[in-house]
Amino acid sequence: MRKSIATVSVSGTLTEKLEAIAAAGFDGVEIFENDLLACPLSPEEVRARAADLGLGIDLYQPFRDFEAVPADVLAGSLRRAERKFQVMRRLGADLLLVCSNVSPAAIGDDELAAEQLRLLAERAAEYGVRIAYEALAWGRHVNEYLHAWRVVRMADHPNLGTCLDSFHILSRGSDPIGIEAIPGEKIFFLQLADAPLLAMDVLQWSRHYRCFPGQGNFDLAGLTASVLRTGYAGPLSLEVFNDVFRQASTERTALDGMRSLIALEQSLDGLSHPAVPAGFAFAELADTGTLGGLLTALGFARTGVHASKPVELWSQGEARLLLNARDQVADPALVAIGLDSPDPGGAVKHAGALLSPVLPRERAPEDAPLDAIAAPDGTEIFFCDTAWLADFGPGAAIPGRITHIDHVALTQPLHYFDEAALFYRSVLGLRPQESLELPDPYGLLRSKAMSAPDGAVRMVVNIAHVGAGQQPWQHLALACDDVVAVARRLRAEHPDLLLPIPDNYYDDLEARYEVDPELRRLGVLYDRDGAGGEFLHLYTVTAGRVFFELVQRLGGYQGYGAGNAPIRLAVQHAGA
Amino acid sequence: MRKSIATVSVSGTLTEKLEAIAAAGFDGVEIFENDLLACPLSPEEVRARAADLGLGIDLYQPFRDFEAVPADVLAGSLRRAERKFQVMRRLGADLLLVCSNVSPAAIGDDELAAEQLRLLAERAAEYGVRIAYEALAWGRHVNEYLHAWRVVRMADHPNLGTCLDSFHILSRGSDPIGIEAIPGEKIFFLQLADAPLLAMDVLQWSRHYRCFPGQGNFDLAGLTASVLRTGYAGPLSLEVFNDVFRQASTERTALDGMRSLIALEQSLDGLSHPAVPAGFAFAELADTGTLGGLLTALGFARTGVHASKPVELWSQGEARLLLNARDQVADPALVAIGLDSPDPGGAVKHAGALLSPVLPRERAPEDAPLDAIAAPDGTEIFFCDTAWLADFGPGAAIPGRITHIDHVALTQPLHYFDEAALFYRSVLGLRPQESLELPDPYGLLRSKAMSAPDGAVRMVVNIAHVGAGQQPWQHLALACDDVVAVARRLRAEHPDLLLPIPDNYYDDLEARYEVDPELRRLGVLYDRDGAGGEFLHLYTVTAGRVFFELVQRLGGYQGYGAGNAPIRLAVQHAGA
Known part of the structure; x- marks a missing residue:
């Protein structure tokens, strides 16, 4: 037409x-x-x-x-x-x-x-x-x-x-x-x-x-x-x-x-979306040598090295992180995500038809083909089948409390929030889930969650207010089967890695809910939805632009602990 | 309390x-x-x-x-x-x-x-x-x-x-x-x-x-x-x-x-405002040597030089402009306005009580005392009786088509628009008159007019949108008794000084009103209010941060030709 x-x-x-x-x-x-x-x-x-x-x-x-x-x-x-x-x-x-x-x-x-x-x-x-x-x-x-x-x-x-x-x-x-x-x-x-x-x-x-x-x-x-x-x-x-x-x-x-x-x-035209991604294949971080220690502390192990590039694979359960030793970055940052795709070629074609920049890939002849596009904030998005793993050799899976990537939160450039909503909806087939305005000490942060219908892929797009000159933080939320157990170990072994949560938060939390006092001791945050679903989560300190969140969803909880975000933001700003 | x-x-x-x-x-x-x-x-x-x-x-x-x-x-x-x-x-x-x-x-x-x-x-x-x-x-x-x-x-x-x-x-x-x-x-x-x-x-x-x-x-x-x-x-x-x-x-x-x-x-407490200013005593421009020519073209003449400072007085009718040869400015800019005040000392005291910064004055012992405060955008505001004129010697008034300063438009820093409204209302006793959002090619410009009840002092505060990186333009509107006559002369003698107005504007204007076709030839803009009041105005090109507007109010017109501002802004942006 x-x-x-x-x-x-x-x-x-x-x-x-x-x-x-x-x-x-x-x-x-x-x-x-x-x-x-x-x-x-x-x-x-x-x-x-x-x-x-x-x-x-x-x-x-x-x-x-x-x-x-x-x-x-x-x-x-x-x-x-x-x-x-x-x-x-x-x-x-x-x-x-x-x-x-x-x-x-x-x-x-x-x-x-x-x-x-x-x-x-x-x-x-x-x-x-x-x-x-x-x-x-x-x-x-x-x-x-x-x-x-x-x-x-x-x-x-x-x-x-x-x-x-x-x-x-x-x-x-x-x-x-x-x-x-x-x-x-x-x-x-x-x-x-x-x-x-x-x-x-x-x-x-x-x-x-x-x-x-x-x-x-x-x-x-x-x-x-x-x-x-x-x-x-x-x-x-x-x-x-x-x-x-x-x-x-x-x-x-x-x-x-x-x-x-x-x-x-x-x-x-009744053209259906290409199959919605079935999960996160990986998240790739540009590393300056500082992330390995943090990942080790979180229970990850290096399970492979790329055959032809300076990229390491770190794994735990189904959570796979690539550390890319790019020498051009000043600070660690999230640079790419891989999505499990039933039809990588079709997904890229669909994205191209929707005017997304399809990225040229430099790869050695023996590497697995990886098709990628650029998200509106510049993050690379790869559509993967399982072949890519072979490039990292025959590493065994490492079991642990962390089971998979729960969600990825990116900061969208100012003025392009609506663009991101359309991109994730039309190109990836995600559905808008939650749209919020969160106060931080220096303004309001707009935030929109988009997710696959089954929740296997969740993206959160944030946009910072004008004028604060704040870091465009990105974060990677890792699902745990027992976040309290992980918190206990981290608190004992690596207390400096955890973002400190004010005691006042727990005074209020305990006034609202009867929660285990151990949450306060461990710095674990808590949310509950209207249907009794529960969310336990904690944050690491930031490394460059990036930080990690460990999350545990109970009873069908579908949110992101938005009520706790202002607490997290205030602590991060105080430390920034 | x-x-x-x-x-x-x-x-x-x-x-x-x-x-x-x-x-x-x-x-x-x-x-x-x-x-x-x-x-x-x-x-x-x-x-x-x-x-x-x-x-x-x-x-x-x-x-x-x-x-x-x-x-x-x-x-x-x-x-x-x-x-x-x-x-x-x-x-x-x-x-x-x-x-x-x-x-x-x-x-x-x-x-x-x-x-x-x-x-x-x-x-x-x-x-x-x-x-x-x-x-x-x-x-x-x-x-x-x-x-x-x-x-x-x-x-x-x-x-x-x-x-x-x-x-x-x-x-x-x-x-x-x-x-x-x-x-x-x-x-x-x-x-x-x-x-x-x-x-x-x-x-x-x-x-x-x-x-x-x-x-x-x-x-x-x-x-x-x-x-x-x-x-x-x-x-x-x-x-x-x-x-x-x-x-x-x-x-x-x-x-x-x-x-x-x-x-x-x-x-x-029933404390009345100090007497509202009775008019503009002067406007002061930091000059880099370029403004004299422009003012001469507009019919001003240099009628005095300050006894102890590198400041010239240029006059026409009751419009008085000070050109200050400050060597620290890169571009001409409006730096101060003088207000005719029945009680300068009281006005400054009132402003100080309202937490406005009262400016220390450096002056030679023989100079007239001038009390000044800083407006929220940094422009200096002087409260004057007539004694200040004596510092410039016994210059005679120059008659001309320009009769007085009609209004001054300043650009307020981002985030402080409400502050300006309160300042002009509480400190100067002006009343909010007109509040608008004007489209320019790269965003919306917020604008608020404040005026003395008798219209003798009018200030317009603009605030630019984020991200355009535009010049914070200031402008000085000068009242004329016959703006068409002035335009005729300028068009003949100094056509490059006038901001060009697109012909398309006049196609629309003539569709809406039966106006003299000479307006088109001269580049004079026109507005009419609901009560039949008319506004004729034209703009000069910008000199540094500043430009001049020549205005003529007929039939009790109280506005500022806001409908024409988007035209002016587009032309200015195209030339910027």
């Missing part, structure tokens, strides 16, 4: 926007009027620039507060419209978005609205322009899409149709099934935006918090499917107003928008 | 918070429980630290979801409460805030609530603790302050009183006059927070957007006056949850909080 995007959805000057939108592979654009007004290029020059870039101008928008007005106002509005038709002719745009009137002067009279819109459509026809009439969610009288369609029907002019906007429909809780009652040829345009569910004034919600399909909570696939069933053959066009996107990289946002439409299209 | 602040209101670790709070001059603190839980100091150590700093611990908070629960839940809650009483004894705190229950398990039964709160008060009494029961605006059954007071009255225990919180009262639109029905000795605590009027879920509004008194839209003085009429003798205590304050400097936020309470107290 043709893919389009409104210029307001990305940052930059109009020229920068058009270039980035073309580079991302879009077929067309909606020219948002303010972008044109502030542009030094004439409409003819904009038209030529878009054509050079291979972009059609699919829509000019918005034209506001037109219909259902007193006669004396109408004359001025028609004059205003004719000027716009002239600009559109110069621009080579033949579709104008008219939003439902929000002015207090508007009259609640559908017949009047229809009559005036018919007049507008007649004038438009003289310029070869068509009018797409849209119900704004906060329109004064017309604010439901079926109401806008009723007015269009009453006006009955070939140059007048309706524009559907997923935000305006879904933010009001309207059922999009009614779309199927509209003939496809009368749907002149389809604008798509997702949004997180927020309890706020719909105008503010719309103007500041829209996001790309798959980044929010709306069912865009369902709505789009309804539109397509009408026979609609126009573009899928993104129209997003987002404070963060306005500040982000033009190119990166445009690419992310395209990814969202490809993912939407895949879901419409 | 005693002044207190909740530790949650400022950033940092608990120790950092206490130090900054004491340094700002507060008498006491509310210990927010999470700050204690994350703190490595024992309650005894926190108590000692606070005492060393001269801070009392006026409240421990919050204790949640206690009252009106089934009997089996009650036992656990009482056990939890006793643990808190023990912590409070160690902390030396004797007042506990209990918020109304928000749990779905809570029962809508005032008698049950009262009975259980009485039980809690009895237990508290054994520890010497008193309970302050507060209606959260989103409490499940109790969410109005008079409802909380009814429950307290029914419980009838000397250790149980109510806590009033201005946010919870005013956010619901409750009339605070009912407070006067509560005996002062039963108001155990008063928490103060202001907030901007936002149409959003009250919980989110409360948790993220509170601000200090005088920074928002609530009538804190009226509410506080009602509380004081009851005979309440406890502290005025700030309790603010604000995402930006969480990221800002601990010391600066604490100081700003204290300023807000001093200003509140002044208004309660």
Whole structure:
């Protein structure tokens, strides 16, 4: 399907926007009027620039507060419209978005609205322009899409149709099934935006918090499917107003928008995700020689060395860590994760189709092939079958209290939180699980957990607030079958490795729950969910950018001990 | 009155918070429980630290979801409460805030609530603790302050009183006059927070957007006056949850909080503001030798030189600009403004009482005394009578189209927008006029205008978004009696000095209004308000950090042409 995007959805000057939108592979654009007004290029020059870039101008928008007005106002509005038709002719745009009137002067009279819109459509026809009439969610009288369609029907002019906007429909809780009652040829345009569910004034919600399909909570696939069933053959066009996107990289946002439409299209085509990863194959850490001691203390042993690279395999149970002696890193850091994949080649192909950077692999001829992509924060993600292990020789598995990798927490660059949500959802097939704002001493940390349906792969994406200049910490959570036993041993043998937990935390914990006093002595944190599931966890001190968490889930606990994160963050900041 | 602040209101670790709070001059603190839980100091150590700093611990908070629960839940809650009483004894705190229950398990039964709160008060009494029961605006059954007071009255225990919180009262639109029905000795605590009027879920509004008194839209003085009429003798205590304050400097936020309470107290004492400035005496620009030419082009002439400093006076009508040949600046910048003050000494004294930095003046014995303070962005503000002019010799006034300084626009440092609002309101007596979010190509710019009631002094405070790395532009708007005439001359003689305005802007302007086509030729922008007032304005190109705007107000127009600002910003960014 043709893919389009409104210029307001990305940052930059109009020229920068058009270039980035073309580079991302879009077929067309909606020219948002303010972008044109502030542009030094004439409409003819904009038209030529878009054509050079291979972009059609699919829509000019918005034209506001037109219909259902007193006669004396109408004359001025028609004059205003004719000027716009002239600009559109110069621009080579033949579709104008008219939003439902929000002015207090508007009259609640559908017949009047229809009559005036018919007049507008007649004038438009003289310029070869068509009018797409849209119900704004906060329109004064017309604010439901079926109401806008009723007015269009009453006006009955070939140059007048309706524009559907997923935000305006879904933010009001309207059922999009009614779309199927509209003939496809009368749907002149389809604008798509997702949004997180927020309890706020719909105008503010719309103007500041829209996001790309798959980044929010709306069912865009369902709505789009309804539109397509009408026979609609126009573009899928993104129209997003987002404070963060306005500040982000033009190119990166445009690419992310395209990814969202490809993912939407895949879901419409009934293309299933490639098999969701079945678990963590490994996590790879860039080492500066300091991690071996820490891993030994945690009960890991070096069970192999890569045949051709300076990489060691450290194992315990099914938890496998690669220590990579890269000499270019200043501090230990998590640089890659391996995912057990039923179809590594298919997974990379799927990721590539979703515009994820596929990484070139340098490997010796005898090494196992490993396919990798880059996650939005730059962490490498490998899709593995079991062949890769052979590169590390015939090391035996080391049993221990640590059984496997529970989750990996990465820090996403500022401005790209929504991008990460879409990436993990569309590329890896993980589901959004928990979204939180956690206070640390110097701000709020946004955090989103994504997990495979069976919980075998869990990723947590954090984004730090602005201005604290804090380390983008990463962490690796290792599942234990008895975290208290591990804590006992560590406390006895390596007390300096454990992050100290304030006694005050335990005063509160013991006020809330009857917990074993040993937790306090050992520095083990505790959480309980509403269904009685329990979470026991502890943290190591940080080594460079990275720290380890040992976790034990009991009784079906699915969370991450979020209530304890502020305690952990405060202690880490105090020590940083 | 005693002044207190909740530790949650400022950033940092608990120790950092206490130090900054004491340094700002507060008498006491509310210990927010999470700050204690994350703190490595024992309650005894926190108590000692606070005492060393001269801070009392006026409240421990919050204790949640206690009252009106089934009997089996009650036992656990009482056990939890006793643990808190023990912590409070160690902390030396004797007042506990209990918020109304928000749990779905809570029962809508005032008698049950009262009975259980009485039980809690009895237990508290054994520890010497008193309970302050507060209606959260989103409490499940109790969410109005008079409802909380009814429950307290029914419980009838000397250790149980109510806590009033201005946010919870005013956010619901409750009339605070009912407070006067509560005996002062039963108001155990008063928490103060202001907030901007936002149409959003009250919980989110409360948790993220509170601000200090005088920074928002609530009538804190009226509410506080009602509380004081009851005979309440406890502290005025700030309790603010604000995402930006969480990221800002601990010391600066604490100081700003204290300023807000001093200003509140002044208004309660009926202390009027010192006379509001009557106009701009001058604006001072650090010059690198480039501004003289620009000013000459604008019709200014050098009318004097300072007797003892490398400062020139340039005049036109009542617009007076000082060019200061400071050799330490790299680019021209606006460094100071002079305000015509009926009582310069009193104005500085007032500013000092509000914790504004009073600047030491270096001057030769023969110079006129000039009293100055620093605005939050570092700009120096001088309070002047007319004596200062004598330092520049007997220059004659130069008549011209430019008549006076209309307004000055400064860029406030990130995180300190609310601080600026409070500063200009409390220190200078300006009134908030217009608050906007303006799109520029790389984000949204927040802007707030503040003006003297008669419009003789107008300040605009802008704050740039994060990440654009843009110049913190400042600008000086000069009033003209005929901006079109000035534009004609400039266009003819100095076309390169004018910021070019895109033709597309005029296509839209002429679609909306019947304006003189000459505006397009001259690059003059236009705005009209709802009452027919008109605004004509144009901009010069920037010189360093600074640019000039020429403005003409017609028909009582009071705004700043905000609708045109995105055009101006886009052109400036394109040229930056």
